[in-house]
Amino acid sequence: MSAAYTYDDENIFAKILQGDIPCKEVYRDEYALAFHDINPQAPTHILVIPTGKYVSIDDFGANASAEEVAGFFKAVSKVAEQEGLLENGFRSIANTGDHGGQEVPHFHVHLLGGAKVGPMVSKKAA
Ligand code: 5GP
Secondary structure, three states: OOOOOOOOOOHHHHHHHHOOOOOOOEEEOOOOEEEEOOOOOOHHHHEEOOOOOOHHHHHHHHOOOOEEEEEEEEHHHHHHOOOOOOOOOOEEEOHHHHHHHOOOOOEEEEEEEOOOOOOOOOOOOO
């Protein structure tokens, strides 16, 4: 059985995509928009979001077209290079759902770098 997804058109990233809320944009094309996180957790902290309406990484993988998936991840690579993250590396995170700590229900990938970003998770599983 596959999950059903209900997209909230009022979520903050939908408003950013529509231009209703400003952002510090670093990249935009047909498939993706990238902008600085408002509360950076590393010297470089960029969010990359698809232009399509997908709630989460699993919604995106299950329901986006092959063209959208390719276009999105091509954009992730371009942004990582453009923002100078390739030389020393970076972390990419896609928080998902309640246990994943996802706050905004529009699929996004965090790109964190500019310094060592520390342990992968703050707490080991019990
Ligand atoms: P999540 O917890 O859903 O993976 O991450 C959501 C991220 O969106 C957080 O890191 C938060 O700082 C960021 N964020 C929330 N609201 C805004 C906003 O209005 N503008 C920008 N640029 N980032 C936001």
